[in-house]
Amino acid sequence: MSRTYLGEFEELVLLAVAVLELQSAGAYGVSIADELKLRTQRTTSVTGVHVVLYRLEEKGLVGSELGGASQVRGGRRKRLFTLTAAGQQVLREMRQLRLGFWEALPTPFFS
Template identity: 50%
Template sequence: MKGYHLGELEELVLLTVGILDQGAYGVSVLEEIKAQTGRKVNISAVHTVLNRLEDKGLLSSKMGGATEERGGRRKRLFVLSSAGRMALEDVRNMRNKLFDQLPPFALEFSHGY
Protein backbone atom coordinates (compact mmCIF):
# COMPACT_ATOMS: atom_id res chain seq x y z
CA MET A 1 0.00 0.00 0.00
CA LYS A 2 2.69 2.42 -0.93
CA GLY A 3 1.64 5.96 -1.44
CA TYR A 4 -1.59 5.48 0.40
CA HIS A 5 -2.26 7.48 3.52
CA LEU A 6 -4.85 6.43 6.01
CA GLY A 7 -7.12 9.13 7.33
CA GLU A 8 -7.53 9.52 11.06
CA LEU A 9 -10.98 7.94 11.20
CA GLU A 10 -9.91 5.27 8.76
CA GLU A 11 -7.02 4.34 10.98
CA LEU A 12 -9.32 4.21 13.97
CA VAL A 13 -11.88 2.02 12.24
CA LEU A 14 -9.19 -0.24 10.83
CA LEU A 15 -7.73 -0.75 14.29
CA THR A 16 -11.14 -1.39 15.79
CA VAL A 17 -11.95 -4.02 13.18
CA GLY A 18 -8.65 -5.63 14.03
CA ILE A 19 -9.47 -5.63 17.72
CA LEU A 20 -12.94 -7.03 17.23
CA ASP A 21 -11.43 -9.86 15.20
CA GLN A 22 -14.36 -11.86 13.76
CA GLY A 23 -17.20 -9.75 15.13
CA ALA A 24 -16.72 -6.45 13.34
CA TYR A 25 -19.72 -4.90 11.66
CA GLY A 26 -21.27 -1.41 11.60
CA VAL A 27 -22.82 -1.26 15.04
CA SER A 28 -20.10 -3.22 16.89
CA VAL A 29 -17.39 -0.97 15.41
CA LEU A 30 -19.40 2.06 16.47
CA GLU A 31 -19.86 0.75 19.98
CA GLU A 32 -16.24 -0.32 20.29
CA ILE A 33 -14.95 3.11 19.25
CA LYS A 34 -17.31 4.69 21.72
CA ALA A 35 -16.22 2.37 24.47
CA GLN A 36 -12.48 2.59 23.79
CA THR A 37 -12.09 6.27 22.93
CA GLY A 38 -15.31 7.89 24.07
CA ARG A 39 -15.82 9.28 20.62
CA LYS A 40 -19.34 9.39 19.21
CA VAL A 41 -19.14 8.58 15.54
CA ASN A 42 -22.10 8.57 13.19
CA ILE A 43 -23.15 5.13 11.98
CA SER A 44 -23.29 6.25 8.34
CA ALA A 45 -19.73 7.55 8.63
CA VAL A 46 -18.63 4.16 9.93
CA HIS A 47 -20.31 2.46 7.01
CA THR A 48 -18.71 4.76 4.50
CA VAL A 49 -15.27 4.20 5.98
CA LEU A 50 -15.73 0.44 6.15
CA ASN A 51 -16.77 0.35 2.49
CA ARG A 52 -13.93 2.58 1.47
CA LEU A 53 -11.41 0.45 3.31
CA GLU A 54 -12.81 -2.63 1.69
CA ASP A 55 -12.57 -1.03 -1.76
CA LYS A 56 -8.91 -0.33 -1.00
CA GLY A 57 -8.34 -3.94 -0.06
CA LEU A 58 -7.52 -3.29 3.59
CA LEU A 59 -10.61 -5.11 4.77
CA SER A 60 -12.51 -8.05 3.48
CA SER A 61 -16.08 -8.89 4.25
CA LYS A 62 -18.72 -11.54 4.17
CA MET A 63 -22.36 -11.71 5.16
CA GLY A 64 -22.89 -13.05 8.63
CA GLY A 65 -25.87 -14.44 10.52
CA ALA A 66 -29.15 -12.75 11.16
CA THR A 67 -30.33 -11.76 14.62
CA GLU A 68 -33.67 -10.78 15.96
CA GLU A 69 -32.50 -7.29 16.95
CA ARG A 70 -31.84 -6.62 13.30
CA GLY A 71 -35.33 -7.50 12.15
CA GLY A 72 -33.96 -10.69 10.66
CA ARG A 73 -31.36 -8.88 8.56
CA ARG A 74 -27.84 -10.19 8.19
CA LYS A 75 -24.68 -8.39 9.25
CA ARG A 76 -21.78 -7.68 6.99
CA LEU A 77 -18.79 -8.89 8.96
CA PHE A 78 -15.43 -7.30 8.27
CA VAL A 79 -12.01 -8.77 8.94
CA LEU A 80 -8.60 -7.24 8.54
CA SER A 81 -6.84 -8.38 5.38
CA SER A 82 -3.11 -8.87 5.32
CA ALA A 83 -2.79 -5.62 3.40
CA GLY A 84 -4.76 -3.98 6.17
CA ARG A 85 -2.51 -5.35 8.81
CA MET A 86 0.55 -4.16 6.88
CA ALA A 87 -0.98 -0.73 6.50
CA LEU A 88 -1.51 -0.54 10.24
CA GLU A 89 2.05 -1.58 10.88
CA ASP A 90 3.29 1.01 8.39
CA VAL A 91 1.39 3.68 10.22
CA ARG A 92 2.69 2.54 13.53
CA ASN A 93 6.28 2.38 12.32
CA MET A 94 5.99 5.81 10.78
CA ARG A 95 4.61 7.22 14.01
CA ASN A 96 7.27 5.57 16.10
CA LYS A 97 9.99 6.74 13.78
CA LEU A 98 8.74 10.30 13.93
CA PHE A 99 8.19 10.08 17.66
CA ASP A 100 11.73 8.88 18.22
CA GLN A 101 13.12 11.89 16.46
CA LEU A 102 11.45 14.35 18.79
CA PRO A 103 14.05 16.33 20.76
CA PRO A 104 13.71 15.51 24.45
CA PHE A 105 12.55 18.90 25.62
CA ALA A 106 9.70 18.83 23.34
CA LEU A 107 8.08 16.52 25.80
CA GLU A 108 8.72 18.65 28.80
CA PHE A 109 5.75 20.90 28.99
CA SER A 110 7.07 22.40 32.19
CA HIS A 111 10.04 23.75 30.34
CA GLY A 112 9.85 27.29 31.35
CA TYR A 113 10.95 30.46 29.74
Protein backbone atom coordinates in the same frame (compact mmCIF):
# COMPACT_ATOMS: atom_id res chain seq x y z
CA MET B 1 5.10 7.46 -1.90
CA SER B 2 3.18 4.38 -2.78
CA ARG B 3 1.69 3.90 0.64
CA THR B 4 -2.11 3.92 0.82
CA TYR B 5 -3.37 7.18 2.22
CA LEU B 6 -5.58 6.86 5.26
CA GLY B 7 -7.50 9.57 7.09
CA GLU B 8 -7.57 9.62 10.89
CA PHE B 9 -11.06 8.22 11.11
CA GLU B 10 -10.24 5.56 8.56
CA GLU B 11 -7.23 4.56 10.58
CA LEU B 12 -9.27 4.31 13.77
CA VAL B 13 -11.90 2.21 12.06
CA LEU B 14 -9.22 -0.05 10.62
CA LEU B 15 -7.70 -0.50 14.11
CA ALA B 16 -11.14 -1.22 15.52
CA VAL B 17 -11.62 -3.92 12.90
CA ALA B 18 -8.28 -5.41 13.86
CA VAL B 19 -9.27 -5.46 17.54
CA LEU B 20 -12.83 -6.67 17.12
CA GLU B 21 -12.36 -9.38 14.52
CA LEU B 22 -10.62 -11.45 17.19
CA GLN B 23 -13.59 -11.24 19.56
CA SER B 24 -16.72 -13.32 19.53
CA ALA B 25 -18.96 -10.52 18.34
CA GLY B 26 -16.82 -9.83 15.31
CA ALA B 27 -16.22 -6.49 13.58
CA TYR B 28 -19.34 -4.94 12.05
CA GLY B 29 -21.09 -1.55 12.03
CA VAL B 30 -22.54 -1.39 15.54
CA SER B 31 -19.66 -3.06 17.35
CA ILE B 32 -17.14 -0.78 15.63
CA ALA B 33 -19.21 2.34 16.44
CA ASP B 34 -19.44 1.23 20.07
CA GLU B 35 -15.74 0.47 20.27
CA LEU B 36 -14.90 3.89 18.82
CA LYS B 37 -17.26 5.63 21.20
CA LEU B 38 -15.76 3.83 24.15
CA ARG B 39 -12.20 4.66 23.19
CA THR B 40 -12.49 8.13 21.73
CA GLN B 41 -15.46 9.44 23.74
CA ARG B 42 -17.05 10.76 20.64
CA THR B 43 -20.32 9.70 19.14
CA THR B 44 -19.90 8.15 15.74
CA SER B 45 -22.75 7.40 13.42
CA VAL B 46 -23.17 3.86 12.18
CA THR B 47 -23.88 5.20 8.73
CA GLY B 48 -20.56 7.00 8.72
CA VAL B 49 -18.74 3.90 9.93
CA HIS B 50 -20.29 1.94 7.11
CA VAL B 51 -19.12 4.37 4.50
CA VAL B 52 -15.57 4.19 5.83
CA LEU B 53 -15.69 0.40 5.88
CA TYR B 54 -16.79 0.29 2.24
CA ARG B 55 -14.00 2.62 1.30
CA LEU B 56 -11.47 0.54 3.15
CA GLU B 57 -12.86 -2.47 1.38
CA GLU B 58 -12.49 -0.76 -1.99
CA LYS B 59 -8.89 0.00 -1.08
CA GLY B 60 -8.48 -3.68 -0.27
CA LEU B 61 -7.58 -3.17 3.39
CA VAL B 62 -10.47 -5.15 4.79
CA GLY B 63 -12.50 -8.04 3.50
CA SER B 64 -16.04 -8.92 4.41
CA GLU B 65 -18.70 -11.59 4.46
CA LEU B 66 -22.32 -11.67 5.42
CA GLY B 67 -23.58 -13.60 8.40
CA GLY B 68 -25.13 -13.62 11.86
CA ALA B 69 -28.78 -12.70 11.39
CA SER B 70 -30.67 -12.23 14.64
CA GLN B 71 -34.09 -11.30 15.96
CA VAL B 72 -32.95 -7.96 17.30
CA ARG B 73 -31.77 -7.05 13.81
CA GLY B 74 -35.15 -7.85 12.35
CA GLY B 75 -33.73 -11.04 10.87
CA ARG B 76 -31.16 -9.16 8.82
CA ARG B 77 -27.63 -10.41 8.31
CA LYS B 78 -24.64 -8.28 9.23
CA ARG B 79 -21.51 -7.70 7.22
CA LEU B 80 -18.56 -8.94 9.24
CA PHE B 81 -15.25 -7.35 8.36
CA THR B 82 -11.79 -8.84 8.67
CA LEU B 83 -8.37 -7.34 8.18
CA THR B 84 -6.63 -8.35 4.96
CA ALA B 85 -2.89 -8.82 4.64
CA ALA B 86 -2.73 -5.43 2.96
CA GLY B 87 -4.61 -3.94 5.90
CA GLN B 88 -2.20 -5.43 8.36
CA GLN B 89 0.67 -4.11 6.31
CA VAL B 90 -0.79 -0.59 6.32
CA LEU B 91 -1.35 -0.64 10.07
CA ARG B 92 2.19 -1.79 10.64
CA GLU B 93 3.53 0.96 8.39
CA MET B 94 1.46 3.53 10.23
CA ARG B 95 2.84 2.39 13.54
CA GLN B 96 6.38 2.49 12.22
CA LEU B 97 5.87 5.94 10.88
CA ARG B 98 4.59 7.27 14.17
CA LEU B 99 7.21 5.48 16.21
CA GLY B 100 9.88 6.95 13.98
CA PHE B 101 8.61 10.42 14.81
CA TRP B 102 8.44 9.70 18.52
CA GLU B 103 11.98 8.43 18.59
CA ALA B 104 13.18 11.55 16.87
CA LEU B 105 11.80 13.65 19.73
CA PRO B 106 14.15 14.59 22.59
CA THR B 107 13.54 12.69 25.83
CA PRO B 108 12.52 15.63 28.09
CA PHE B 109 9.40 15.87 26.01
CA PHE B 110 8.01 12.78 27.76
CA SER B 111 8.52 13.84 31.33
